[in-house]
Amino acid sequence: xxxxxxxxxxxxxxxxxxxxxxxxxxxxxxxxxxxxxxxxxxxxxxxxxxxxxxxxxxxxxxxxxxxxxxxxxxxxxxxxxxxxxxxxxxxxxxxxxxxxxxxxxxxxxxxxxxxxxxxxxxxxxxxxxxxxxxxxxxxxxxxxxxxxxxxxxxxxxxxxxxxxxxxxxxxxxxxxxxxxxxxxxxxxxxxxxxxxxxxxxxxxxxxxxxxxxxxxxxxxxxxxxxxxxxxxxxxxxxxxxxxxxxxxxxxxxxxxxxxxxxxxxxxxxxxxxxxxxxxxxxxxxxxxxxxxxxxxxxxxxxxxxxxxxxxxxxxxxxxxxxxxxxxxxxxxxxxxxxxxxxxxxxxxxxxxxxxxxxxxxxxxxxxxxxxxxxxxxxxxxxxxxxxxxxxxxxxxxxxxxxxxxxxxxxxxxxxxxxxxxxxxxxxxxxxxxxxxxxxxxxxxxxxxxxxxxxxxxxxxxxxxxxxxxxxxxxxxxxxxxxxxxxxxxxxxxxxxxxxxxxxxxxxxxxxxxxxxxxxx
Amino acid sequence: xxxxxxxxxxxxxxxxxxxxxxxxxxxxxxxxxxxxxxxxxxxxxxxxxxxxxxxxxxxxxxxxxxxxxxxxxxxxxxxxxxxxxxxxxxxxxxxxxxxxxxxxxxxxxxxxxxxxxxxxxxxxxxxxxxxxxxxxxxxxxxxxxxxxxxxxxxxxxxxxxxxxxxxxxxxxxxxxxxxxxxxxxxxxxxxxxxxxxxxxxxxxxxxxxxxxxxxxxxxxxxxxxxxxxxxxxxxxxxxxxxxxxxxxxxxxxxxxxxxxxxxxxxxxxxxxxxxxxxxxxxxxxxxxxxxxxxxxxxxxxxxxxxxxxxxxxxx
Numbered sequence: 001x002x003x004x005x006x007x008x009x010x011x012x013x014x015x016x017x018x019x020x021x022x023x024x025x026x027x028x029x030x031x032x033x034x035x036x037x038x039x040x041x042x043x044x045x046x047x048x049x050x051x052x053x054x055x056x057x058x059x060x061x062x063x064x065x066x067x068x069x070x071x072x073x074x075x076x077x078x079x080x081x082x083x084x085x086x087x088x089x090x091x092x093x094x095x096x097x098x099x100x101x102x103x104x105x106x107x108x109x110x111x112x113x114x115x116x117x118x119x120x121x122x123x124x125x126x127x128x129x130x131x132x133x134x135x136x137x138x139x140x141x142x143x144x145x146x147x148x149x150x151x152x153x154x155x156x157x158x159x160x161x162x163x164x165x166x167x168x169x170x171x172x173x174x175x176x177x178x179x180x181x182x183x184x185x186x187x188x189x190x191x192x193x194x195x196x197x198x199x200x201x202x203x204x205x206x207x208x209x210x211x212x213x214x215x216x217x218x219x220x221x222x223x224x225x226x227x228x229x230x231x232x233x234x235x236x237x238x239x240x241x242x243x244x245x246x247x248x249x250x251x252x253x254x255x256x257x258x259x260x261x262x263x264x265x266x267x268x269x270x271x272x273x274x275x276x277x278x279x280x281x282x283x284x285x286x287x288x289x290x291x292x293x294x295x296x297x298x299x300x301x302x303x304x305x306x307x308x309x310x311x312x313x314x315x316x317x318x319x320x321x322x323x324x325x326x327x328x329x330x331x332x333x334x335x336x337x338x339x340x341x342x343x344x345x346x347x348x349x350x351x352x353x354x355x356x357x358x359x360x361x362x363x364x365x366x367x368x369x370x371x372x373x374x375x376x377x378x379x380x381x382x383x384x385x386x387x388x389x390x391x392x393x394x395x396x397x398x399x400x401x402x403x404x405x406x407x408x409x410x411x412x413x414x415x416x417x418x419x420x421x422x423x424x425x426x427x428x429x430x431x432x433x434x435x436x437x438x439x440x441x442x443x444x445x446x447x448x449x450x451x452x453x454x455x456x457x458x459x460x461x462x463x464x465x466x467x468x469x470x471x472x473x474x475x476x477x478x479x480x481x482x483x484x485x486x487x488x489x490x491x492x493x494x495x496x497x498x499x500x501x502x503x504x505x506x507x508x509x510x511x512x513x514x515x516x517x518x519x520x
Numbered sequence: 521x522x523x524x525x526x527x528x529x530x531x532x533x534x535x536x537x538x539x540x541x542x543x544x545x546x547x548x549x550x551x552x553x554x555x556x557x558x559x560x561x562x563x564x565x566x567x568x569x570x571x572x573x574x575x576x577x578x579x580x581x582x583x584x585x586x587x588x589x590x591x592x593x594x595x596x597x598x599x600x601x602x603x604x605x606x607x608x609x610x611x612x613x614x615x616x617x618x619x620x621x622x623x624x625x626x627x628x629x630x631x632x633x634x635x636x637x638x639x640x641x642x643x644x645x646x647x648x649x650x651x652x653x654x655x656x657x658x659x660x661x662x663x664x665x666x667x668x669x670x671x672x673x674x675x676x677x678x679x680x681x682x683x684x685x686x687x688x689x690x691x692x693x694x695x696x697x698x699x700x701x702x703x704x705x706x707x708x709x710x711x712x713x714x715x716x717x718x719x720x721x722x723x724x725x726x727x728x729x730x731x732x733x734x735x736x737x738x739x740x741x742x743x744x745x746x747x748x749x750x751x752x753x754x755x756x757x758x759x760x761x762x763x764x765x766x767x768x769x770x771x772x773x774x775x776x777x778x779x780x781x782x783x784x785x786x787x788x789x790x791x792x793x794x795x796x797x798x799x800x801x802x803x804x805x806x807x808x809x810x811x812x813x814x815x816x817x818x819x820x821x822x823x824x825x826x827x828x829x830x831x832x833x834x835x
Binding site (some may be wrong): 359 | 791
């Protein structure tokens with residue numbers, strides 16, 4: 001019992017010291033961290049969750065179904081073209097239930113139809129049964145690829161948009177198959193940013209259709225009605241040619257600038273776009289162009305002369321912010337699919353600080369109460385358990401800092417709970433020592449048996465709690481995960497401090513004092 | 521420093537003799553929980569049913585009546601207002617809006633513009649769409665179910681199957697009555713509550729394991745002791761530990777309850793309830809199950825290994 005291998009002593013002390021070192025940055029004010037703290041001490045601190053530092057948490061769903069639908073509509077178009085070119089009769093062509101379907105009028109065309117439709121898109125599987133009913137669809141793994149690519153692309157575009165907004169450390173990550181989590185620390189009114197994130201920003205250049213038509217009626221063939229505002233800021237309907245002359249994908253840059261004191265957006269095309277734009281403007285001098293953003297005409301300038309340099313200016317009636325945002329959106333590119341907010345949690349800085357203060361108060365008072373109680377009940381041994389508890393706290397904060405885990409409000413609750421439960425291992429040991437002493441064992445024998453016999457119980461009891469913590473971590477989300485992390489770390493560190501750290505202290509005490517009676 | 525003994529050594533309370541009364545209490549509690557769940561149901565927070573929750577702070581004491589009128593005029597269905605912690609703080613709950621996720625978002629904007637200058641600070645805005653709510657219920661139920669199974673498996677592995685049954689009965693008892701208390705008092709049942717329930721499960725099993733461990737030890741030691749006496753002895757021997765650990769945990773939890781802030785108060789309450797019920801169930805549900813499942817000292821012979829026999833004899 002009195003023998004404690006030297007290496008064990010070294011390891012125990014080293015872990016405690018490391019805990020103190022890694023925990024220490026958390027007790028400095030963030031702004032003084034680099035000046036006040038010696039450079040050999042790590043500067044990582046615990047990350048505060050959004051519920052503590054204030055900020056917005058957004059859960060976004062990418063409506064990947066729309067991407068698939070778009071792809072299938074493209075397949076439908078190509079099928080229609082091929083069938084027409086080959087003069088094959090068909091009926092009921094359309095996209096239904098995630099597949100393109102049609103029926104041949106004449107089953108005699110079967111062989112020819114099979115040859116043709118496959119050329120549209122080599123990823124599509126084609127099935128035409130003997131009755132002439134055709135079904136073209138993407139295999140499940142291709143659908144997954146298409147949808148996954150859309151989510152990845154969305155992630156990239158949102159990342160660019162967020163970075164360009166110049167926010168403080170926004171984080172963005174994929175969550176499951178089709179979801180994205182955006183976290184914006186310090187943002188307590190995210191409405192403007194939310195609108196900016198979900199805007200599709202699909203820009204196309206068309207020509208206005210100059211036929212006379214009634215906006216209430218359906219548009220004539222080849223054209224489409226789009227809402228917009230005229231130069232007097234009146235809402236009007238524009239008749240726009242369906243044909244896209246230049247697509248926004250060809251943009252390589254967009255900047256907000258001023259023209260005649262008005263905020264405008266200047267843009268530049270790549271070489272292909274520049275050629276398309278040059279041809280369009282060259283062939284249609286005098287006609288109005290329609291610049292369409294997300295199905296709305298934002299500007300309809302008259303083409304005064306061919307624009308061959310590949311750059312131009314969009315001058316809607318923008319406010320400065322609108323122009324800046326438009327430039328940003330055009331630079332980042334269009335989203336491949338619509339986005340929907342599934343969940344939003346915003347915490348203002350006031351509540352966050354209040355929660356931190358309340359958490360601190362509860363931790364300190366709870367800790368002091370437990371410390372006093374332990375000394376009252378177990379005397380000197382209680383004091384040793386208390387020292388272990390302090391090291392335990394240091395280890396928890398050290399581990400949280402090292403792992404860069406996020407401390408949330410429920411996480412603080414987990415720590416307070418740990419303070420209460422951490423001493424349990426020591427209670428088990430001390431009670432056992434009391435019992436063993438009572439049945440007549442000597443000081444050393446009682447201590448030895450106490451630690452030995454309590455160990456099994458401690459491990460059984462703590463492992464079951466660890467199981468609950470692990471499940472909380474797997475199935476919980478956000479703050480609850482934070483709770484699980486602190487609970488699990490607390491269990492592990494408390495087992496270490498309660499068993500090894502106190503034992504080390506007890507051994508040193510016994511060696512020095514050679515007590516004849518146990519003060520417990 | 522002279523240690524204080526909260527529980528004198530060698531207590532011999534006849535806990536197990538009280539088991540019939542304890543069963544009656546437990547059955548009544550479970551019936552009350554079931555009745556409350558059936559009649560008023562749980563007061564689900566927006567985490568589970570979707571909807572909007574807004575915490576505002578006003579300049580001076582809030583005029584809840586006036587706010588209620590303003591918000592009712594928005595015609596967004598049921599609107600709940602309650603003072604939250606202090607007179608200047610109000611918690612606004614708005615039910616799930618028809619029209620999917622976008623409609624929820626629009627509601628926040630409508631509330632903000634309607635309240636206008638009367639609000640000094642929006643302290644918290646939470647919007648949960650219908651889709652996420654359903655998923656969170658599912659994940660919560662799965663995690664509680666799996667926790668029960670995993671814990672039972674662990675106990676089964678470490679003890680004998682009768683102990684596993686006892687532990688899970690006690691655990692189920694604790695979970696049901698905890699959920700029952702939430703239904704009875706109509707406290708908000710949200711994600712943190714699920715976390716609390718799982719932690720209660722962890723604490724309860726922790727307590728049960730300590731008692732079981734002692735029961736197992738005594739089964740090997742006292743071959744001729746009647747089971748009732750053996751259980752009594754085991755509970756008494758661990759009583760001091762039970763009281764001290766419950767006390768330190770409760771001290772920490774009361775600090776959390778009174779000082780931890782409004783957001784965490786219900787969680788702390790659930791945990792306090794859990795510590796009490798978990799301690800109760802270890803003694804009267806888990807241990808007494810061993811009695812009617814026919815666990816007897818002789819039955820445990822197989823578990824005795826030589827080293828332990830030697831040590832026991834050495835005493």
